[in-house]
Each structure stands twice: as structure tokens, then as C-alpha cells.
Amino acid sequence: MSDQKTMEQKILLQHEEPLKTLDDYLARGGFQALKKALGMTQMQVIDEIKRSSLRGRGGAGFPTGIKWEGVYKKQADILGMIPTKYLVCNGSEGEPGTYKDRYLIQKNPYSLIEGMMIASYAIGTYKAIICIKEIFKKEIAILQRALKECADAGYIGDNVMGTGRNLPLELGFGPDSYLLGEDRAQLEVLEGKPAWPRAKGMIPVEYGLFGQPTVVNNVETLSTVPYIILRGADWFKSIGTADTAGTMIFTLTGDVNRPGMYELPMGTSLRTLIEVYGGGAKLDRHIRAVFSGPTNAVIPADKLDTPLDFASMRKIPSGIGSGGFIVYDDTACILKAGLNFARFLAIESCGQCASCKTGTGRIAHRLGLIEEGKGTEQDVFAILEDCLHTKGSGRCYLVTETGIDISSIFYNFPDDVVEHLEYGCLKDRHLPLPKIKDFDEATHTFTFDENYFDRSFAEGRYIIEPAL
Template sequence: MTSPQAPQSADGLLRPVLSECWDSPQSWTLATYRRFGGYRGLPKALAMPPDDVIALVKDSGLRGRGGAGFPTGMKWQFIPQGDGKPHYLVVNADESEPGTCKDMPLLYANPLSLIEGMAIAAYAIRCSHAFIYLRGETVPVLRRLHHAVQEAYEAGYLGENILGSGFDLDITVHAGAGAYICGEETALLDSLEGRRGQPRLRPPFPALEGLYACPTVVNNVESVASVPGILANGKEWFRGFGSEKSAGHGLFSLSGHVVRPGQYEGGLGITLRQLLEKAGGIRPGHRLKFWTPGGSSTPMLTEEHLDAPLDFEGMAGLGTMLGTRALQIFDETVCVVRAVTRWTEFYAHESCGKCTPCREGTYWLVQLLRDLEAGKGRMADLEKLDDICDNIFGKAFCALGDGATAPITSSLQHFRDEYEAHITGRGCPFDPAASTVWADEPSGAAG
């Protein structure tokens, strides 16, 4: 099988890489993975010094695909060497962000891309035991992962003396208990150690004191699954995708009021307009009203941002984040206040309660938003929302607090008149049944 080519097609979408084999029969098996070029990267990595592997990933420009966008190679480089402690690699597969659905399809259809990437990453950071922390509700994905790990052991890609290199690696698959907070890396580590999942104060950072107080790298599924292609095809191949500062390919989840919702893979820097062309556009007879670029914890955007590049710099320039590339699309039938209220209810429910700003702040945000949605609010409540968000943002132990404020502050920026209409009109002017979004759900999260 020849390696995937990076040139961009005329419509801006690129040839699938991680998703190339998804439609193949038994795509999750080792035979299919090899047929699509799998396990060409690991032998190359094992023939290189570990530091050279880190340098290659760093030079490729790969940035974390879990939301923050931190350079992956740099994160690996932070692990101290010669410290006499075990080193650990932990893959964060606790995908729980409302609207996000990229890691689970990847693990279900092509889990061996992650297994190979983990072997390369573990070799680079001198790790002999790695973990996958999976969202526990996804039992079919758990079964596929166990099958993939077993096949890798049987083929000599895991275990002792991998491919005769002298490198040993064991992988443990751990199913979480369904807490959104465990998507935060330090809460995940606490949960993995058998404790209640709550964020840790930092410093120390996981690179120095992570799992079992030892140096630990925590990476997103897609970040690690992207590594084999870099080793197999080279850093210039990877840089052929994406933009100058946001290199590589990525999975984009389109949901909501689109004709063909689903997963679309392309280079970072593609626009929502280009993705909508592939997805058949907004449902017939309607127009785009607002959308999230990276899940509900990223500030929302509007129709005027259709041509903004979906990369780290492009989104930051608009005051939002690329996040998990969960593009939730809403048309003009959706009440912004109602949507934001549902998201905020989710964050209040999922707050671990460890820090006061998030625990108390999200509770009061929900009370205010419910009153506003029901037409019981006052104009002063809008300032109160801003004030509470200001007291949460940047003051919580982890990013859950910041994420909870994002839909509120951005919706007030773009749709303040809609909030005011709920107050002056004593209720919501929208028909919930017309939107088809959460029409039968009194509360809960999107996605």
C-alpha cells in the first residue's frame, strides 16, 4: 500500500488518513490495518534513538488534538531522563465534551492506529507500561480496544522485546465510570489510581509527578494515533496538511442542523463553509444561526464566521478555541437562551465540587438562566451572569469552570437582544418543537 498523499484537493478537503479504512470490512483488525499501511512507523521509530523520535514529532508540528493544542513533541520532551523512576504514558479517551464524537469512532473503527502510536510514544519517553483511560459507557469500543491490544501482543507489537529491539511495553485498558471531570488530565490520573476523580493543584505537573507520582505524559487519542503516519511518511508529509502554524490533518465532528452529520477529516485551516459543502449544507429551508468550533466549552460563533480558518490561530483570533473540533450547527429555529441553559445544566451537574468558583458559580448560573428562559428574569440578571462568569473564569482548579462560562459570555456578546426578548416578552419566543434539537428533552446536554 502506498503512503497517503498530502496535496490538497480543489474543494479544500484532504484525503482521509486516520479515517481511510473506516468503511472497510473488519476495519478494526490487524490484517486491515496492515493493508492500509499500518505498522510501518513503529520499526522506523525503534531503529532511531528515542530523543530523535521526540525531535521528529516536535519538528512535524503535531499539536494536541484534545482541545488545548499544546505541541505533542514538546510535552514528551518535558519527561526527565535518568531520574530512576518509571515513566508512564496515559491516553485520554474519556471523550465526554457535549457535541464531541471523534475519538470514539476512531477507536471503534481503527484502534490499532492508537496502539501503534502508543508504542512509538512509549519508546520515545522510555516508558514500559502505558494506559488507555476510556469513557466507560462505550462498551463496544472497550471490546474493540481489548481485541486490538490482544492482536498486537500476538503479533509481537506489544510485550517483551518488541520486534527484536529490546524494548518492552505493556498496555492496560481502563474503563472510567462516566464522569466528565475525568477528561481533565489530573482528575483522570486520580481516577486511574483508584481515587475520586478531582483535579489536582499544579505544580507539580504530570510530566514530573503524574501517575503514581512518577513522570507521565497524558495525550489525547487522536494525538497519539497521528504519530505512526509521521514516522512512516516523514514530517514534511504531515506538514503538507494544515496551515503553517497548525500542521496536520484532523477529524471534524459535524452535528445538529446539517443534512449529513458525521465525521469529516481534513487539514487544519479548512473552513466551516467547506465542511458544510461536504455535509450537504444546512437543512433545507433554513439558515445558519450559530455554531461551536470545538464543543460547547468553546465560545460560539455566527454566520459571519463561515470562512474563518479552523485552526488554532484562526479560532484564537476570533476569541474562541479550536478545541475538539466538535462543530455543533444550529439554525434560526433554535433559542440561544435555551441551548445555553442546557449546556450550563450539564456543566453544573458534572462539576466535581472541589473548588468554590465552579461549584457555586455553575449552580447560580443555572438558576438565572432557567428564570430567563421561562420569562421570569430581569435586565439586571444579564449583568449578574457576566459577573458570575468573571468570578469563575481563570479562578477554578481546572478548565471545566472556564468552559462553563464560554457559551454564556459568547451568547451575550452575539445574541444579547434574544436574552432581552425573553425578559420583555415574559417568555421564550421560539417553538421548541420546530428546532428538532432537544425537542423531547426537558434538560441535558447536546451530543
């Protein structure tokens, strides 16, 4: 695929300069999609999104239109009670290696707002809420300014665009917690509770915010909606693959020459993302592994030609997640990288499920022993047993993520494990956890939260060494 063709297929990042005012957005056709949607029936809007095959860009890849339809069709129950429907935008972005949602808000908050207004109208919501971490000060300020502009111009709130439709939209804030990104935990936070996932089976479409039917979509998903409504489902499906239509913004970090955010058509290979857009490995080094965040199995170098869509990534087997890829070359210790993710997940486990909190803690502890050269074969077997038996045992996916991620390192890099058992780690290079704080676009440089582990331990959210 030529660079020119790829540029033509950009949807969300068509312009280098950020849109700083509502007038900038209107000059580029902003809110014409909302106007078009308000002239359609609610079901016509939903059908267009369904026909476009838009899949959620937050990680799971669930079909957006089906989720919308599920909430739209919720009518009065057997007691005659009319459900109060909600739309929640997940703007938490707490996964290491991801920054695309914050970047998108910085570039263009208006497409998110317009997408939420279209979704609110289609679903028939009582209220729409953007849930964002309270530490994201820059993005909060941008959204507050944009929301005021749109409210003053009549694009959100009461009597939107003179149609008599009331479509309120507000901001909601949450803690710097990884689990804030879990949709059921996020709803708990918006209800004033801790970020603790609800029990399995309590899906938001059925039992969401305040027990009411709720759609939860992420920033990128909702920002894409106006372009689909304006240009049509067939146009959107002409980009990408049969499995995953459209484009996605990928966050690329680690051992590449040009880290950054790149919007590419789905089906672009992981190798193209790394070598063409990321500039490939540094100096004379060679790429050994790529992590799709801490959520999926590690991707070895011989799988780099895999197309970036949900089905292809499952086959290798790994996952596309929220589009964040962390690259490690041959100077990096892959076990050390895995230990970073294992510790992160152990710290972020909320503690509701003993199998999760103790299981992630045991895995991180034993992996730390192996990394230090103090591990034994028994530690390896114990880690693999925990990875196997804790999968699917928690209320959310966190403990399963640990099992998938860490066991895949042992499977794909067995020689590294043997080397650590015999000699300890032979690579003294520091590897930060890629928990991103900021991005300098001029230099293509990410700033990581280097003090995360120390701060977390100081707050008392540390892993207690288990009795072995």
C-alpha cells in the same frame, strides 16, 4: 480546495470500511512505523514529532513533541531515584458534540496501538494505559480484541518485534464523567480515586500518574504518530497551516443535512465543513450560531469563513476545542442551547471548588429564569458578573468554560436576551443536549443521551436553587 485534493490529504480516515483484523492493518503497512522507530534513537523519534509540529487534538493544542521531550529528559533526582515514566491515552471523550475518538477506534484501533508503542519507546515508559469510559462497551470490545492480536503477534508487551524492548499496554476504565477528560482528574481515576482535578501547577509532565512523569495524549493525537514517523515531518507539515499542521477529524452535529465525522486539512474554513461536507442548513433555514462544544465562545454566522486552526479560531475569538461543532439555525433558541451547556457544566462540576460549583449553579439557575420568561435585568447583570469573576478560579477549566460560553451568548445575541426579558422564549422547539451515545453511518444520524439530565438529577447530582 478541491474535494479530490482533500481526499488525498486524509490521514486517519483514508478507508471507508473499518479494519477488523490485525492482518487488515498489516496489509496496509501497519507496524512499519514502529519498526522504523525502533531503529532510531529515542531522541530522534521525539525530534521528528517536534519537527512535524503535531499539536494535541484533545482541546488545548499543546505541541506533542515538547510534551514527550519533557518526560523523556526526566532523569534521576537529587536522591538518585530513577523516575518511573508513564504514557496515558485519554479516550474519555465526554464533551457534548464530540464522537471522533470513538469513531476512530471503531475504524482503526491499530494505529492508536502502534502510535502508543512508538511514544512509549521514545519516552522510555514503564507502562502505557488507554483510559476509556466504562460505558463505551463497543469501543472497549474492539480495543480488547486488537490488543490481544497485537500481543500475540509480538507488537506489544515483552520483547517487542524481537528487539528486547518491553512495552506493556493495558486498558484502564473510568466513570461517565466529563471531568474524566481532564488530564489530572484522569490520573486520579487511574490511581483508584474520584475524577477530581488536582491543584493547579501539578502538571503531568512533572507530577503525573503515581507522582511520576507522565505524558497524556488523546486518541487522535497518538493515532497520527505512525503516519508521521513513516512518511516524515515534512510530509505532515505540507498539510494544514503554519499554525496547525496536518488534518483533524471534526464532529459535526445539529441543524445540517449531513451530520457526521469529517477529516479535513487544518485551515479548511468552518463554512466549508458546514456547507460542503455537512450539506448546509436544512430546508429554507439560515444558520445563526455554532458552538465549539461548551468550552469556547459561541460563533455567530458572520464568522463562518474562519479557518479551522488554533490561531485563527482564537482571533474571532473562540476555539477549535476537540473539533466538535454544534450548528443551530434560525428555528432554535440560542439561549436554550446555552442553558443546556450551562446545566451540563454545573452538573459535572466535581464540587472541590466552591467558586465553581456555586458559580456554575447560579449561572444555570438565572439563565433558566430568563429562558422561562421570569428573568430580570438584574439576573442578566448577575450572570455576567459571575461569568467575569469566576473565570480562572477553579482547579480546572470547567468554571472558566461556563463564563466564556455564556457571556459570549449575551455579547453576540443581545437582541435575543432583550426578547426573552420582555416576552420569554418565543421558540418552543426542543433542543437536546448533544451528548452523543452512538452514530449510524448509513443514515448519518447521531443518537443523543436524552435522559442525561433526568438521570443526573435522580442520582442527586443536581443544581440546588441558590438563595438569591
